[in-house]
Amino acid sequence: MTPQPSSGGGSRRLLRQLRDLMQSGGQRQDRLDALVRLIADAMVAEVCSLYVMRAGEVLELFATRGLRREAVHRTRLRLGEGIVGEVASSGRPLALQDAQQHPNFAYRPETGEEVYHSMLGVPLLRDRQVIGVIAVQNKTRRAYDEEEVEALETVAMVLAEMIGGAGLIGEEEGRHTESLATLPARLSAITLNEGIGMGVAVPHERGIVIKQIVAENIEAEILRLDAALAEMQGALADMIERHDLDDEGEHVEVLETYRMFAEDRGWIERLREAIRGGLTAEAAVQRVQTDMRQRMNKVRDPYIRERYADLEDLGNRLLQHLSGGDMASAEALPQDAVLVARTLGPAELLDYDPQRLRAVALEEGSPTSHVAIIARALGIPMIGRCSELLSRVRPGDYMIVDGDAGQAMLRPRQSVRQSFLHTMEQRANRLAAQAAVRSLPSETRDGERITLLANAGLLADLEQLDDCGAEGIGLYRTEVPFMVRDSFPDIRTQSAIYSRILDMAGDRPVTFRTLDIGGDKALPYWSGGKDENPALGWRAIRIGLDRPAILRQQLRALVAAAGERHLRVKFPMVSEVSEFTQARDLLHMELERHLKGGGTAPSRLEIGVMLEVPALLWQLPALFPLVDFVSIGSNDLFQFLFAIDRGNPRLARRYDVLSPSLLSLLRSLAEQAGEHRVPLSLCGEMAGHPLEALALLGCGIKILSMPPGNLGGIRLMVRSLELAPLREYITYLSRLPNRSVRGHLRAYAGDHGIAI
Numbered sequence: 001m002t003p004q005p006s007s008g009g010g011s012r013r014l015l016r017q018l019r020d021l022m023q024s025g026g027q028r029q030d031r032l033d034a035l036v037r038l039i040a041d042a043m044v045a046e047v048c049s050l051y052v053m054r055a056g057e058v059l060e061l062f063a064t065r066g067l068r069r070e071a072v073h074r075t076r077l078r079l080g081e082g083i084v085g086e087v088a089s090s091g092r093p094l095a096l097q098d099a100q101q102h103p104n105f106a107y108r109p110e111t112g113e114e115v116y117h118s119m120l121g122v123p124l125l126r127d128r129q130v131i132g133v134i135a136v137q138n139k140t141r142r143a144y145d146e147e148e149v150e151a152l153e154t155v156a157m158v159l160a161e162m163i164g165g166a167g168l169i170g171e172e173e174g175r176h177t178e179s180l181a182t183l184p185a186r187l188s189a190i191t192l193n194e195g196i197g198m199g200v201a202v203p204h205e206r207g208i209v210i211k212q213i214v215a216e217n218i219e220a221e222i223l224r225l226d227a228a229l230a231e232m233q234g235a236l237a238d239m240i241e242r243h244d245l246d247d248e249g250e251h252v253e254v255l256e257t258y259r260m261f262a263e264d265r266g267w268i269e270r271l272r273e274a275i276r277g278g279l280t281a282e283a284a285v286q287r288v289q290t291d292m293r294q295r296m297n298k299v300r301d302p303y304i305r306e307r308y309a310d311l312e313d314l315g316n317r318l319l320q321h322l323s324g325g326d327m328a329s330a331e332a333l334p335q336d337a338v339l340v341a342r343t344l345g346p347a348e349l350l351d352y353d354p355q356r357l358r359a360v361a362l363e364e365g366s367p368t369s370h371v372a373i374i375a376r377a378l379g380i381p382m383i384g385r386c387s388e389l390l391s392r393v394r395p396g397d398y399m400i401v402d403g404d405a406g407q408a409m410l411r412p413r414q415s416v417r418q419s420f421l422h423t424m425e426q427r428a429n430r431l432a433a434q435a436a437v438r439s440l441p442s443e444t445r446d447g448e449r450i451t452l453l454a455n456a457g458l459l460a461d462l463e464q465l466d467d468c469g470a471e472g473i474g475l476y477r478t479e480v481p482f483m484v485r486d487s488f489p490d491i492r493t494q495s496a497i498y499s500r501i502l503d504m505a506g507d508r509p510v511t512f513r514t515l516d517i518g519g520d521k522a523l524p525y526w527s528g529g530k531d532e533n534p535a536l537g538w539r540a541i542r543i544g545l546d547r548p549a550i551l552r553q554q555l556r557a558l559v560a561a562a563g564e565r566h567l568r569v570k571f572p573m574v575s576e577v578s579e580f581t582q583a584r585d586l587l588h589m590e591l592e593r594h595l596k597g598g599g600t601a602p603s604r605l606e607i608g609v610m611l612e613v614p615a616l617l618w619q620l621p622a623l624f625p626l627v628d629f630v631s632i633g634s635n636d637l638f639q640f641l642f643a644i645d646r647g648n649p650r651l652a653r654r655y656d657v658l659s660p661s662l663l664s665l666l667r668s669l670a671e672q673a674g675e676h677r678v679p680l681s682l683c684g685e686m687a688g689h690p691l692e693a694l695a696l697l698g699c700g701i702k703i704l705s706m707p708p709g710n711l712g713g714i715r716l717m718v719r720s721l722e723l724a725p726l727r728e729y730i731t732y733l734s735r736l737p738n739r740s741v742r743g744h745l746r747a748y749a750g751d752h753g754i755a756i
């Protein structure tokens with residue numbers, strides 16, 4: 001019982017027959033009936049039914065071969081109801097050996113389907129929307145194999161285009177989204193790049209209309225594909241070269257990787273295979289893209305998902321070349337454009353004129369996605385994971401992308417626009433004020449010097465070092481370059497990265513933190529096994545000590561990169577003094593080895609520890625004499641202190657870092673570090689927020705490390721402040737029974753003219 005469409009010839013024949021049927025005249029219902037008959041025969045199925053989405057999200061049986069005729073236009077299923085409803089709501093195929101055993105099975109007596117056991121349903125997708133479902137059924141409990149599923153998917157794709165285009169269903173049918181709202185709306189999202197941008201929504205996918213789906217001449221289509229591929233590869237190389245981007249930084253690597261994808265053999269072969277199955281080159285690209293999208297839905301690994309996003313970008317680009325048009329995005333972009341897309345590839349973003357692009361909003365995307373790296377390099381505000389974005393935004397809608405707060409405002413009222421304009425103006429003023437004091441010392445009004453450092457992970461962060469006026473890098477997260485690569489960088493690659501960082505920092509000190517992987521920081525190519533509780537699991541120094549080869553390689557690379565320069569290294573997630581001493585001994589071993597091999601010693605070596613695990617707080621007298629410095633990782637320390645997952649949005653507002661308990665702890669820590677003359681810094685998020693940083697200074701912490709973009713605001717705050725009275729006030733606040741002292745502190749800042 002092998003269905004014919006799985007063979008190339010059978011598939012081609014069926015596609016041609018379907019096309020001929022569509023082009024023939026005659027009654028609409030007759031043609032639909034003939035269509036399901038053709039498919040049933042080709043799939044060797046006893047039943048083939050076509051359901052079409054009608055207004056109100058109801059799937060109506062439009063034609064059937066095998067079920068009772070009286071059920072046509074009578075049987076209706078809501079979205080999510082029954083197997084057909086499930087296929088439509090998930091947008092994915094479903095193959096069942098015994099459909100009646102499925103929890104979602106919905107029996108419709110009028111259809112007479114009780115005698116059929118196996119079922120395969122596939123969604124009809126048009127413009128990314130489910131417009132219906134095609135289902136085949138068999139009496140026997142048979143398993144549909146992957147080839148059969150793919151065959152029906154190809155048929156579904158052709159049907160979706162043909163049915164819509166040939167007027168086989170009415171205008172109002174085949175849509176499951178109601179007419180789009182015109183009311184203002186706020187959509188929540190996450191920040192991919194900071195900043196606010198507003199303008200007119202421009203959907204990225206202009207939906208190239210594929211005029212011909214079934215190939216007349218397979219060989220000719222393959223030649224067309226090859227020509228378009230060659231053209232695309234050439235154009236990509238030109239575009240990457242043409243763009244006014246710095247030639248340093250991760251974006252260079254991202255674009256190179258992307259260019260390699262364009263030459264990916266597997267992808268090109270899949271395209272050719274689809275053409276051999278009877279599709280035109282354009283339809284083949286679309287077919288492979290649909291297939292990839294479905295696979296992507298099953299993938300949870302963010303890294304792999306990003307790679308799929310890159311391939312999708314390439315698919316769209318290839319379609320453009322096949323259709324012989326210019327890049328759609330380049331044409332007539334409004335002056336103030338806000339680009340809206342489900343995902344966007346790095347090169348797709350480069351297609352748009354950055355001068356006209358105010359912001360980008362994506363339905364997917366993550367801060368480490370390639371397109372986000374490019375957006376940062378171009379300075380374009382960007383938000384991601386904005387669900388329902390595409391179904392709520394219409395082309396031409398006015399919208400605001402708030403990359404600072406991670407939200408989008410759709411069709412905002414005039415008052416909302418005004419208030420965002422005001423915020424943007426304030427932001428611009430603030431930036432100007434910050435720029436004005438950039439080269440002035442970060443010194444309080446009563447003459448206390450405060451050291452402001454930058455956190456970094458990408459080379460792009462280092463590029464901001466001059467602009468932000470940081471005195472050095474307080475936290476270089478070495479895992480970041482590991483995270484954006486395809487495989488573990490070897491010692492030489494690591495050493496080259498660290499050396500580059502030191503070069504860029506010049507005579508400003510850089511504190512390298514050894515690999516902090518595990519927890520929320522996964523390396524795509526290395527699995528440490530599944531932890532029930534990743535934040536409390538096998539991560540950071542625990543991995544480093546259990547797999548010393550990894551840590552030693554990194555330390556070797558650091559020593560080699562430093563050469564004669566100043567080297568500062570700190571270890572993350574240390575819970576016991578002995579973990580620190582073991583790690584430190586490994587560093588000394590590597591240094592000795594380096595010297596024995598004829599290497600030079602660093603001019604100065606400082607070894608410190610991250611204070612992130614509360615247990616270490618009770619070992620301070622033993623720890624201080626052994627370390628050159630201590631860095632508080634307040635993100636983790638706060639998470640462990642309050643037993644809250646730092647990534648859980650439901651807990652995000654429950655506790656406040658400006659709590660008397662954390663302030664008491666930090667005060668005591670600063671006091672003890674002072675007694676031992678050990679420099680104490682803080683490099684968690686709170687150091688970069690003026691009000692929080694104010695509290696830290698009041699606790700006695702005078703070295704703060706933060707994202708480079710936050711430094712200007714903190715410098716302004718420092719220069720507007722008198723430290724002595726603040727310290728007294730913080731002592732008072734740390735003894736209050738309140739859950740948060742945020743309000744008190746804000747009032748204090750207001751009363752004392754402190755810029756927060």
Ligand code: PEP
Pocket residue numbers: 475477516612632633634635636637683684685
């Ligand atoms: C911290 O925990 O505060 C910290 C700086 O480390 P990370 O955020 O990289 O875990």
Ligand code: MG
Pocket residue numbers: 572612633635636
């Ligand atoms: Mg941490």
